[in-house]
Amino acid sequence: MAMSGTAGGERQPEGTRTVDGARGTGPIDGAPNRAPDDVPDDVLIVGAGPTGLALACDLARRGVRARVIERAGALFPGSRGKGVQPRTMEVLEDLGVIDAVLAAGGPAPTVLNWRDGAPDGESRMFGEPEESESVPYPMPWLLPQWRTQEILFARLGELGGDVEFGAALDGLEQDGDGVRALLADGRTLRARYAVAADGGRSTVRRALGVAMTGETVDPNPIMVADVRLRPGALDRDHWHAFPPAGPGAGFLSLCPLPHLADFQLVAQFTDGAEPEVSAEGVRKVVAARSHLDAGDVTEVRWVSDFRPRAAMAARFRSGRVFLAGDAAHVHSPAGGQGLNTSIQDAYNLGWKLGAVLRLGAPAELLDSYEEERMPVAAAMLGLSTRIHRGEARRGAATRQLDLGYRGGSSCTETRAGLAEDALHAGDRAPDGSPGGVRLFDVFRGPHWTLLAVGTDAALPDPVPGVLRVHRVPAYAPYGTGVFLVRPDGYVSSAATTSPPLPSWFPTGG
Known part of the structure; x- marks a missing residue:
């Protein structure tokens, strides 16, 4: 079963399959900013998802030597966390990738509701906020997670960084001077600090013994897949929504992904039904819950499943090791907060590590990471859960523009x-x-x-x-x-x- 969060460079979860059209990006040639294994790095980042890549980009532009290791052989291939919120758009602008993000993504389309094989009215996924000069990106931006990662990966290469793919962490030790990472291939890496950005099943978090507590938001599993359809089967101007179609069958949605031939499929299973995580299983779902035939699904590029869960680590720092992204908090996907909260974890931590490592700031500044980010993560977990359960609607809070750190020790x-x-x-x-x-x-x-x-x-x-x-x-x-x-x-x-x-x-x- 895949974890419910949307960020962090987690391993391929159980239930995940890259099917007909594998995508992913491998190493950057030349490894320009990688120190030899026997030379300590400033920061070791475990995980090359959106969290780890955003942090690596931020540290690179500060002259901080960071090493990124990733258990998988390539970047995560799925669209999973496809909604980039306005505050995250601002972060991506500062990191130097907004032009690529704007070119690759697009606004969320109008929802077209279907019933009994016929259109049954339209609705909007997001309300229209008032325009303001103070908010350059007022609406969420649709961008598949794999594309967000590719953009950040390319930016990291421009900044002289890289990712070591196929580098699996087996254990982590630390003392007053730094951390020692033990890899599955027998190597030992050293760094002054380490950051766990390795997803909801974080190896780093388990090595530290940090508890992860929370609740199952919904016991019903959800299938997510990237599919291609027969031309003309569905228009690409709408986010298509189909109501529950009988016992064990919850909702089905098919959302066109911008500038691609892909749709993101999301299907809920109820009454004890379990998804068949395969190309054939995806085709069965489409045929059973919509007016389309199984053959209308011409390609299944990626498929996974998960049970919505809300959980948070007991702490975001343990000595010289920090937890970020899904390693620190996992969300229901409702409201699109997981990837966004995760990238903002990285953005909060990056400048603080840079200040300590390059500007002589006291190490106590790093305490403010947990102080500032834990309340934000808790608030976003609660919001995602309420939206999933129908107790709240997507609105200003999901855009994360009003979140802040009033009363904090560094403000x-x-x-x-x-x-x-x-x-x-x-x-x-x-x-x-x-x-x-x-x-x-x-x-x-x-x-x-x-x-x-x-x-x-x-x-x-x-x-x-x-x-x-x-x-x-x-x-x-x-x-x-x-x-x-x-x-x-x-x-x-x-x-x-x-x-x-x-x-x-x-x-x-």
Whole structure:
């Protein structure tokens, strides 16, 4: 049975089959940034799913030497986590891949409901939010998970990194100086820190003895597959939804994947029925639950099954090892939060590891990873579960734009009497173009930004590669003040005058 989450470089789960048209990407030639096995790396990343690849990209642009190992022989081949939420789109822009993401994906199509072989009305999967200059990507973007991974993999290669495929972890040890990873091929790798991005059945998490607790959201299994249909069998302008078709048969949906011939099939099984995880099983489901014939399915490229589950690790850090993505939390796919929460784990951790390893920040900064990400993961687990059970709808919360870290140890708010809906330290720094310069262009990159909005307060000099200083006229989403924006786009501190910089910041001189 495949795990329910959508991110992390987990091994091919039980119940997963790559069928007629295997896809996957192998090693980057040259291994340009890989240290010899006897030279310690800065960070060892276990798993080359979206989490591990996003983290590797972020560390590479910070000059942090990271080694990525992946048990499988190639990237994960399925479409599984296909919904990229607005906040994750912003992360992908900062990592330098937004053009590829926009070119490869598309908006979610209108749902066409079917009954008794005939169309039965249309509906929308997502409501339309109000347009705002502060939100560049207001709607989720449809992109199959395998394509997201290919894009991040290519970006990692551009940054000088690579992935060691077929490198299976057997065990992990750590002491005060670093970690030792024991591989199945007999090698031992060393690093100062390690990150478990190896999925819901994480070998690293088990080696650490970290408990994973939660609940089964729905005991009924779900089949997911990437299929191709006879031309004209279904139009590609709609997300096709078919109601339950009898005992043991729950819903069926077929969603066209952008710029591909593929549809993603999702089928629920009820009343104790079990999916037949094979090309023949997929064809039987389509024939039994829709007006299509089994022969209308011309190709089954990938198929898996899972039981929706919500679970979270007891902690996200154990000494020098961090848990991220599905290794830390697994979600029901409802609401599309798994992959998105996972990439944002990586984005939160990357700048902190970079600050400790390259800028001299105290190691205690790394404690804020668990402090900040555990509440977010718990909130998204709850939201996904409620959506799956029909107790909540997809809306603003699923877009993850309002999530933040108010009150956290690395966010300082010095202004008194702020309204609840005002921008606070810990909030996402909004986009916009006050003064004619786009703020996300100013923020983009591994640096911090000191942003003065509608004030002539004195500001310190910029520090090349570390701190950018920018001044703009008053802008409603910010009000007025001076905001120190972290490398991950959240406000670290806010004040009426220039807030103090972290004591470990390098000086401009």
